[in-house]
Amino acid sequence: MSAENTLPDSLTELLRSTGAALRVFDMGRRISKMPLERFRRIEDSQLPYPTPFQHLAWLAVLIWNPRKRDENAVWFLRLPLDEQGLVAPAARDDLLKRLVQNVINSKNGQLDEDALKDNPYSFTPDQSRMAAFHALAAREMKLQASPHYERAQAWFKGQLPLEQWQSLAYQGLADFIIRLDQENNSTALCQRLSDMPAAVLEMLCPLLENIQPAAPLQQALVQQLQQALTTDNSNRVAALCRALSNITDEVAKQHWVMAVLQSIHARDPEVITVIATRCESALLEPQVLTAFLEQLAQGEAGQAGFSRILAELMFMPVHRALILQAFRNPERSEALGQAIGEMFGQSFEAPPAH
Template identity: 80%
Template sequence: MADLHLCASADKMAARPTASRVNTMPANTETALPDSITELLRTSGAALRVFDMGRRISKLSQDQFRRIEDSQLAYPTPFQHLAWLALLIWNPKRKQENAVWFLRLPLDEQGLIAPAARDDLLNRLIQNVINSKNGQLDEDALKDNPYSFTPEQSRMAAFHALAAREMQSPASPHYERTQAWFSAQLPLDAWQTLAYQGLADFIMRLDQDGNAQALRHRLPEMPAAVLETLCPLLEHVKPGPALQAELEQQLQQSLTGTDSNRVAALCRALSNITDEAAKQHLVLDVLATPHALEPEVVTVIATRCDSALMAPKVLQVFLERLAEGKAGQIGFSRILAELMFMPVHRALILQAFRNPERSECLSQAIGEMFGQSFATPTDTH
């Protein structure tokens, strides 16, 4: 992948709420302790929005979050057997004074939040309130907390851009220049002066200011470094039909070349399209090429285009290519272990494993993963 020299943005959202942003809890803390994070924040007077930070960034309703908290609803997109969450918290009277908690919580074999971890996190937060000077969620609410994490740069930028839009706040100062470049008001070679946060703001506002059309027109001439940086941002949005068509054309052209990084990037850009039949067709096209033997390509299909694998015909081809691929046995086992953590995918994969027409290569890979007895043709379980 070509080196990218986009300017880094200094804009960051606060990592934790400060004492001035969240009101005090009731005085009878000892007898009325909150039984959930939702209740803790409600009691403190804070407003809340919740985002799934797993396979892609998306909004969760407060009802979904509460049910996930209570282990009544499986986490929808587990990643590395964890629930990845962002809690955007603010004082309703001062919406611009917001803060974010980034939390990751272990899941059980059913994809439910592990109750012990949930209770431990809640107890740590409550203890923080009790120990604070004013009975508030202070700036150290998540300090040294084993359940907190810091998203990597692209995720942080995407989240920052999405949260600003959700709060009806202005985009970052880098947005205007990014718009100017995409609309060809700046020369093509000015891409190195763009800030990553500006790109994130642009993608999260594709439906505004003619941005989708500007992106579509810029795609055919876009430098590889910009495209491969832009695609991970595109996976968080749903492109409209015209933009989807242009991205599909770029992917088809890339499939005839040798750049597998570009193929993987474009798969990410198209992974959130609403047309599942089109997504399945695209995945099959990719699997029919040598690019499907590359670890970065099959990993993107497994982690971003996983809904396409719910079609048995797509899944069977995927498993065959994965078994043949350069990821080897370790890659085969790790990728499938991640996919099989989702109950529907697990059932479909186990069914595909028992397909009597599977290749010897796939049978051998299954045997290495689960034991030879599972992979024998006579297995009828």
């Protein structure tokens, strides 16, 4: 590729021009495979990015040679979004320009991970998300799980002593969770939950948010959450909220989110943040949203937490409309009214919802 070449219109075009195959993953609020057609429309600013976080689109692009599937590279990209949730074209074009220039300057002329060197649009996921991504990518590519998977599976199935949990690699846990629908893994996890060390459960919960648990596992996790709500362990409550956040039964989700919001844990900063960032679909129910806003206004994170969390939620158009509607409720508490005034100015008059 030479500097004289016309700049490609999109990442998809750039990658396809090299003969590379690609798969795209959404790395926003949770990790999931994104259809290529949807990715093309998102990068062309034709479709809003569905899971904005910190006003950015978070993506992983897996690139490989079709003849050598195990030789692959990954680009972790974060792209700024405009007020409508669309990728900013100027940022996309700047990213493309930087990638092309880095390939031109590189020794091998390849679109490998070095192409992202010193790139302001790249990021490195934390340990939990990196492990979950590698587990999901291996499965999607029909590659074997990591060498740590079998030991983790043996522990969950009771083939290793309970106290040997500390010998399990985090990548092995991630592989096990991503493959819960295989080899009776989900059943093994359900059976292990009752005597599972707290440290293991809290490591598993951020991984569980990336899958949709089967009904028996969902019921077992709800039972764990109900028990945790009677304790003073807010970290465990927040972790279990993450574990349950991706269930498909929205009525059930609203029910347990409401139970959390009515508990002593509702004003804990971590708990309220998890509800806002992982269980946001439950807030589409006005009764749940009202309870959430009231607890947020009186939360331990204070006014800064109230303003930060609401700014994040109001970036999503439907949530914004519902929140503005709730702000106009004459029965809102004095504490909520005061927090709204601090965020928007004392003379706040909710603008019309668009």
